[in-house]
Amino acid sequence: MAKNVLLPNHLICEPRAFGRLRASEIYAEAAERRIALLSGAGPTYEIGERLIEELKLKPSQINRLVCPDNSLQTIDRLEAEAQSHFTEMIIGVGGGKALDAAKVVGARLNVPVMLVPTALSGDAICSPVGSVRVSPDKSISIAGTMPWAVVIDLEVAAGSPVRLWSAGIGDLLSNKTALADWKLAHRAAREKIDTFACLIADHAIEAFIHAADHGNESKEALLRVTAESLIMSGMAMAIAGSSRPCSGSEHLISHALDAYCGGKALHGEQVAIGLLIAEWLQGNRDSGSSMRPYLVRFGLPTHYEELGYSKEEMILAIRKAPTLRNRYTVLNETELTADHIGRVLDAVFTTPR
Numbered sequence: 001m002a003k004n005v006l007l008p009n010h011l012i013c014e015p016r017a018f019g020r021l022r023a024s025e026i027y028a029e030a031a032e033r034r035i036a037l038l039s040g041a042g043p044t045y046e047i048g049e050r051l052i053e054e055l056k057l058k059p060s061q062i063n064r065l066v067c068p069d070n071s072l073q074t075i076d077r078l079e080a081e082a083q084s085h086f087t088e089m090i091i092g093v094g095g096g097k098a099l100d101a102a103k104v105v106g107a108r109l110n111v112p113v114m115l116v117p118t119a120l121s122g123d124a125i126c127s128p129v130g131s132v133r134v135s136p137d138k139s140i141s142i143a144g145t146m147p148w149a150v151v152i153d154l155e156v157a158a159g160s161p162v163r164l165w166s167a168g169i170g171d172l173l174s175n176k177t178a179l180a181d182w183k184l185a186h187r188a189a190r191e192k193i194d195t196f197a198c199l200i201a202d203h204a205i206e207a208f209i210h211a212a213d214h215g216n217e218s219k220e221a222l223l224r225v226t227a228e229s230l231i232m233s234g235m236a237m238a239i240a241g242s243s244r245p246c247s248g249s250e251h252l253i254s255h256a257l258d259a260y261c262g263g264k265a266l267h268g269e270q271v272a273i274g275l276l277i278a279e280w281l282q283g284n285r286d287s288g289s290s291m292r293p294y295l296v297r298f299g300l301p302t303h304y305e306e307l308g309y310s311k312e313e314m315i316l317a318i319r320k321a322p323t324l325r326n327r328y329t330v331l332n333e334t335e336l337t338a339d340h341i342g343r344v345l346d347a348v349f350t351t352p353r
């Protein structure tokens, strides 16, 4: 039997995308609906106002909701507020948390969701997976709604802090180790693999690397390929029905840093550190194929101390990482004693900061 996969109906990813909205089908479909627009309270609130103006939405149809975080309490509150206004569509405007909340609230209310990422900070910009903080120290990925429309204005993304873009590149590069882990799990007869999802996730990262190595190296061109590759990663997750093609041991390490060591850095930055450990454990120790040069080039950390973590915290996180999700990775085939992990860390991060 062939598989049904939900993909966005509308995808606009270009400079000045907002200016194209009125001529798009999105305009007609949003015009008569009661809409809950989720954003942050700062710059993304203003971007939300621009969007309302571009879509010529009437004040009476808009319920503006501020999403300060992606905690379960916040999502419950947003859901109740959206429900009390008989919401027929959710629009999420922001860098990450508002997008996560929009997907989850949209799934709960069974209404279409439009995502308007204001920064390219991760692969949540076009995926059916939402990250929800269920306790002060723990976030989980849960199934949300695949967005009905995704609008990425690359001029808006270019105006976001460069650190967010770097984090998005870290999240994208991690497809490499995530795919290697998935193949490892398949070889160990622990998990089914979806070849098509692997293909899409692999092409996403290869397209970015190719552009970075051989293409036009202008900021605009690299922003575009970052956005497109993150979108492709989201498609791979939709095909797989889980975050598996884009989330392996490097993500487990990042989740453990959040859960046990205070989550001191951005998701994509922590994933980048996890990536260096994962690729080494996976046997990829050749400087010619390591992702390290891309971390350096795109301003990502290459040592955990840059993110404020100690060696002891890293050892704790790596030991705890496999317990955070039922996902077979190279960590399941690694001796997780403090001594051994300490030696791995010394080998991967040879130069202390």
Ligand SMILES: [Zn+2]
Binding pocket: 122, 123, 171, 246, 247, 251, 267, 271
């Ligand atoms: Zn991620």
